[in-house]
Amino acid sequence: xxxxxxxxxxxxxxxxxxxxxxxxxxxxxxxxxxxxxxxxxxxxxxxxxxxxxxxxxxxxxxxxxxxxxxxxxxxxxxxxxxxxxxxxxxxxxxxxxxxxxxxxx
Numbered sequence: 850x851x852x853x854x855x856x857x858x859x860x861x862x863x864x865x866x867x868x869x870x871x872x873x874x875x876x877x878x879x880x881x882x883x884x885x886x887x888x889x890x891x892x893x894x895x896x897x898x899x900x901x902x903x904x905x906x907x908x909x910x911x912x913x914x915x916x917x918x919x920x921x922x923x924x925x926x927x928x929x930x931x932x933x934x935x936x937x938x939x940x941x942x943x944x945x946x947x948x949x950x951x952x953x954x
Contacts, residue, residue, distance in 0.1 A: 870905045875914045
């Protein structure tokens with residue numbers, strides 16, 4: 850009887866590949882690379898299949914880490930430009946300004 854060539858099948862699956870893929874995606878995203886560009890990297894193809902990469906990418910912990918990075922980037926851009934962070938805030942600022950300009954507090 851053969852178990853996929855792995856004599857340690859009874860130990861269960863080892864999530865080393867998944868951890869490497871997740872840390873690579875988050876690390877490259879923090880460097881400012883687009884997610885589409887990261888997903889096309891040869892490194893990810895060597896680490897596992899496209900399906901494995903998508904499985905890792907859709908894990909809630911990875912999604913939260915990417916969301917947190919995006920939120921921090923938006924906040925830093927907002928602070929640098931003084932612009933609204935979301936379309937709702939932008940619309941709110943336009944409504945507050947009214948036809949005669951900004952409302953003085």
